[in-house]
Amino acid sequence: MKVLVVGLNHKTASVEIRERLAFNGPKLEEGIHVLSTIPEVKEIAVLSTCNRVELYACVSSVPSASDHILNFLAGFHGLGRQDFEKSLYLLDADSAVRHVFRVASSLDSMVVGEPQILGQIKDTFDFALGKKTTGVLLNKLMKKAISTAKRVRTETKIAENAVSISFAAVELARKIFTDLPGKSFMLLGAGEMAELAARHLVNNGVTHVTVVNRTYERGCELAREFSGNPVRFEDFLSELVHTDIIICSTGAPTYVLLREQMQKVMKERKNRPVFIIDISVPRNIDPEINKIDNVYLYDVDDLQEVVDTNIHGRKKEAEKAEKIIDEEVEKFIRWMTSLNSVPTIVALRQRAEEIKAEELEKFRKRFPDLDEDKLKAVAYLAASITNKLIHPPTVALKEDSEDRDELIAMIKKLYGLNGDDEEY
Amino acid sequence: MEVILFEIALTFYFASAIVCVLELFKSTRTSSIIMFSLAAAGFAFHTANIIARYVISGHIPITNLHEASSFFSWCIVLIFFFIEYRYRLGLLGSFIMPVVFVLMLSSSMLPRKIEPLSPVLRSYWLGIHTVLAFVGDAAFAMAFVMGIMYLIQEHYLKSKHLGGLFERLPSLQILDEINYKLITLGFPLLTLAIITGALWAESAWGTYWRWDAKEVWSLITWFIYALVLHVRLIAGWRGKRAAILSIIGFGVVLFTFFGVSLIMKSVHSF
Numbered sequence: 001m002k003v004l005v006v007g008l009n010h011k012t013a014s015v016e017i018r019e020r021l022a023f024n025g026p027k028l029e030e031g032i033h034v035l036s037t038i039p040e041v042k043e044i045a046v047l048s049t050c051n052r053v054e055l056y057a058c059v060s061s062v063p064s065a066s067d068h069i070l071n072f073l074a075g076f077h078g079l080g081r082q083d084f085e086k087s088l089y090l091l092d093a094d095s096a097v098r099h100v101f102r103v104a105s106s107l108d109s110m111v112v113g114e115p116q117i118l119g120q121i122k123d124t125f126d127f128a129l130g131k132k133t134t135g136v137l138l139n140k141l142m143k144k145a146i147s148t149a150k151r152v153r154t155e156t157k158i159a160e161n162a163v164s165i166s167f168a169a170v171e172l173a174r175k176i177f178t179d180l181p182g183k184s185f186m187l188l189g190a191g192e193m194a195e196l197a198a199r200h201l202v203n204n205g206v207t208h209v210t211v212v213n214r215t216y217e218r219g220c221e222l223a224r225e226f227s228g229n230p231v232r233f234e235d236f237l238s239e240l241v242h243t244d245i246i247i248c249s250t251g252a253p254t255y256v257l258l259r260e261q262m263q264k265v266m267k268e269r270k271n272r273p274v275f276i277i278d279i280s281v282p283r284n285i286d287p288e289i290n291k292i293d294n295v296y297l298y299d300v301d302d303l304q305e306v307v308d309t310n311i312h313g314r315k316k317e318a319e320k321a322e323k324i325i326d327e328e329v330e331k332f333i334r335w336m337t338s339l340n341s342v343p344t345i346v347a348l349r350q351r352a353e354e355i356k357a358e359e360l361e362k363f364r365k366r367f368p369d370l371d372e373d374k375l376k377a378v379a380y381l382a383a384s385i386t387n388k389l390i391h392p393p394t395v396a397l398k399e400d401s402e403d404r405d406e407l408i409a410m411i412k413k414l415y416g417l418n419g420d421d422e423e424y
Numbered sequence: 425m426e427v428i429l430f431e432i433a434l435t436f437y438f439a440s441a442i443v444c445v446l447e448l449f450k451s452t453r454t455s456s457i458i459m460f461s462l463a464a465a466g467f468a469f470h471t472a473n474i475i476a477r478y479v480i481s482g483h484i485p486i487t488n489l490h491e492a493s494s495f496f497s498w499c500i501v502l503i504f505f506f507i508e509y510r511y512r513l514g515l516l517g518s519f520i521m522p523v524v525f526v527l528m529l530s531s532s533m534l535p536r537k538i539e540p541l542s543p544v545l546r547s548y549w550l551g552i553h554t555v556l557a558f559v560g561d562a563a564f565a566m567a568f569v570m571g572i573m574y575l576i577q578e579h580y581l582k583s584k585h586l587g588g589l590f591e592r593l594p595s596l597q598i599l600d601e602i603n604y605k606l607i608t609l610g611f612p613l614l615t616l617a618i619i620t621g622a623l624w625a626e627s628a629w630g631t632y633w634r635w636d637a638k639e640v641w642s643l644i645t646w647f648i649y650a651l652v653l654h655v656r657l658i659a660g661w662r663g664k665r666a667a668i669l670s671i672i673g674f675g676v677v678l679f680t681f682f683g684v685s686l687i688m689k690s691v692h693s694f
Contacts, residue, residue: 175581178595270660273596290582294663302584 001042001137001339002062005096006069006088007054010110010281013087015253020077021084023048028127031076036133038072040065043138045128047103049120050191050251051110051281056100056124058137062092097141097336098329104145105152106159107321110281111300113161116192118149140335148328155324156317161307165193166200168306169277169298173201173245176275176296184208186243188236189250190222193279193300197247202226206245212236214250237261241268249279259288266292277303337404341397344408347417348393352386426476427536429469430494434528436466437497441525444518451514451592459517460508467501470528474498481538484551486558488539489685493531495554496681497524499562507566507602513594519569549624553617560613561677563606564649568674570603571667578664600663603670604656611649618642637688641680648673 008018023031023046035044035055043058059065070088074081091099102108104121125142128134134142153159170180177183185206187198190213202209209228213219216232223230231239240246240262250256257276266274273294278285283299290297298306360382364375393411401407411417440462447455474495477485485491504520507513541550573593580590593599621639622632633639652669655661661669685692 172581175577175590175593175595176597178597267660271662272660273663293665296581298584305584306586 001058001060002092003096003100003137003141003336004057004059004062004065004069005054005091005099006057006066006073007047007052007099008084008087008089009052009054009108012089013084015251015282017084017087018051018053019251019253020079021053021073023053027076029131032128032131032133034076035069035072036131038065038068040068043128043135044133045124045138045142047120047124049117052103052108054103056138056141058135066090094329094333097332098325100141100145101148101325101328104149105321105325106149107152107318107325111161111165111193111279111304112318113158113163114192114196115159116196118146121145121149137336137339141332144328144332148325151324151328152321156320158317158321161317163196164307165300165303166197168303169197169247170200170204172296172298172306173204173275176273177244179205181205182207183244184210184242185228185245186210186212186231186236186239186247187222187226187228188212188246188248188256189214189252189280189284190218191249191251191279194247194249195222197277197279198226201245201247208242210239210243212239237265240265240274244272244274246274246276247279248276248284250284251280252284253282254284255286256284257289258286259292262286262289262292262295266295338398341404341408344411344417345394345397348390348397348411348415351415351417352390356382356386426473426480429473429476430532430536433466433470433473434525434532436462436469437521437525437528440466440517441521444521447515448518448589456514456517459521463501463517463521464505467498467505470494470498470501477538481541483541483546484554485538486550486554487541487545488535490531490534490536492554492558492681493527493534495558496562496565497527497531499558500524500527500565503559503562503566503606511594511598511602513598513602515573515589515592515594516569519573520566523565523569544628547624547627549620549627553620553624556613556620557617560610560617561681563610563613564670564674564677567603567606567610567670570599570606571670571674574599574603574667575664575671578667596663600666603666604662607649607652607670607673611646611653614642614646614649618646636692637684638680638692641676641684645673645676645680648676 008021010018013021028046028048032044032046035041035046035057040059040061041057042060045056047054047056055069057065057069070081070085073079073084089099099108104118106113106115106117109117121142125134125138128138173180173183180201183206185198185201185208187194187209198209209223209226210231211219211223211226211228212231212233212235213222214233216230219230219232222228237257240257248256262274271294273296276285276289276295276297278297278299281300285297285299287297287299289295360379363378364370370378393415396407397404397411440459443455443459443462447459474485477491481487486495500520501524504516504524508516574596576589577593577596577599580586580588580593581596618639621642625634626632648669652661652666652673655669656666
């Protein structure tokens with residue numbers, strides 16, 4: 001059994017591809033169901049967020065399983081394999097485990113340290129658990145991913161990074177507007193980071209909140225959360241005239257706000273300053289807008305740079321986090337390989353029991369006159385001899401050693417255990 | 425006596441300016457208290473010097489370039505204290521006090537002798553006209569400094585390199601707001617100074633307006649600041665453009681003040 005990760009994220013794939021491969025709502029249930037029917041796939045869980053789509057699987061053979069999974073992705077989403085194949089990463093063994101741990105610990109996030117990915121990982125596995133598509137391996141992987149993420153959070157300051165990006169946004173707003181109370185704020189789109197920054201602004205006293213979302217219902221939901229007003233996406237331009245601070249994160253593949261549009265807005269606003277934070281990847285706000293007088297546009301990289309100049313220790317924290325990940329990956333791999341010897345131990349015991357039963361039967365046939373008590377005594381003797389004999393190899397198999405794979409092969413050969421890989 | 429007062433004031437301003445420049449690099453609570461105390465001491469002696477000259481000459485001591493620069497500095501320090509009291513901008517002193525010191529230093533190098541005032545100028549208009557003009561000019565000077573600070577801060581925010589003074593410079597909004605308030609203070613004062621000047625000219629020479637170089641340049645200054653206010657109110661020219669305009673405006677003020685006095689012939693002795 002091997003761990004396999006098939007996925008793409010904001011670094012490897014454009015938003016168009018991410019969107020087309022996403023498993024939203026009912027698609028997730030259907031997708032997981034279809035995936036679990038692939039014979040090579042023993043366990044499966046699917047993570048689908050706005051920045052990544054990842055399949056966590058436990059497979060009997062990596063090459064054929066990945067081939068099937070890729071075909072499934074193409075068929076399920078109505079794409080050609082060549083459309084997305086080069087954006088995909090296929091990871092197995094320890095690199096797969098490492099990837100899952102890094103994702104959960106938010107080291108692979110667009111904004112390193114953002115807190116919501118861990119919740120999304122939990123949801124992913126809970127959902128798969130509910131659908132009974134996970135087993136020993138993925139369950140353990142999930143548990144370990146979560147505990148590793150918690151270790152990273154408590155033992156390093158990496159989580160502070162996301163907070164400091166929101167904090168930097170508030171600080172910048174203060175250098176433009178002096179005071180946030182009395183200022184109006186628009187959340188354009190949604191998303192982990194945007195909502196965190198929005199919450200920071202609201203906590204710092206921004207008074208008037210507007211929430212714009214392509215799905216009006218989602219907009220209403222968020223508006224309730226921030227006690228603001230929902231506005232339909234079509235109307236957001238006219239609303240901009242009354243908006244001082246904008247956080248944008250729509251996941252649209254193109255610019256939703258162009259320079260000419262913003263120029264018109266500024267004229268109507270009589271040039272009152274506007275602070276725009278564009279967290280979207282790819283960017284949703286035309287970068288040229290920063291050249292308009294009294295408009296200050298910061299994208300996520302700009303904010304990261306602001307934070308980096310303040311926090312010199314960030315690199316050190318990241319190194320510390322990677323070290324924790326290394327440790328946890330090693331532990332997990334050790335556990336996983338210990339699983340490998342389980343089938344051999346079981347087979348060995350079975351083989352011994354078979355021999356014992358066979359020989360006892362022969363013995364009974366040769367000495368049919370023996371009474372029950374004597375037969376029992378002989379059976380007892382046979383049992384203790386077989387147990388004594390298989391005890392040392394069993395212990396050796398259970399022991400954690402580097403040459404365990406060799407040992408497994410050797411024992412299989414010595415006892416004539418055929419490589420039947422139907423495991424535990 | 426008044427000379428010693430002036431020198432003491434100059435020395436205090438100098439010390440304060442030094443602390444101000446050092447504050448650009450590192451500012452603590454103590455350093456700003458020291459800076460303000462030195463500036464306040466300088467201001468006290470400066471005020472005493474002006475009063476002494478008033479007592480000696482019997483009229484408002486704004487009759488030559490030495491006195492003019494000195495009084496101009498005095499007005500700037502006064503407005504500086506006022507803004508600092510009202511807004512607590514912190515870094516403002518670092519921009520203001522060196523300028524005050526340079527103004528005072530140039531004043532100290534100009535002839536200081538108290539000359540008897542020609543009878544034609546001996547009028548209550550002297551005090552009203554000059555004080556209005558100088559407080560107005562000082563307001564424009566402060567607006568100029570606000571403009572400079574605005575442009576620096578704006579540059580940090582636009583270029584996204586938030587090093588140097590970014591942390592300690594005030595917000596753009598407050599700089600723009602103070603800039604605007606100072607111009608709305610300076611503009612009516614300049615207007616009144618021009619009107620009182622005309623009335624004084626009429627009572628002294630029998631004519632309101634003689635197209636004297638100083639008069640012409642004051643009028644140009646007036647038009648520039650009228651334009652600054654107009655485009656701000658009508659076209660919403662705020663922020664960067666307003667800052668640039670207030671810098672240009674003060675350039676013209678300086679020319680009217682020093683340039684005209686030194687280059688052109690005028691009935692104004694400064």
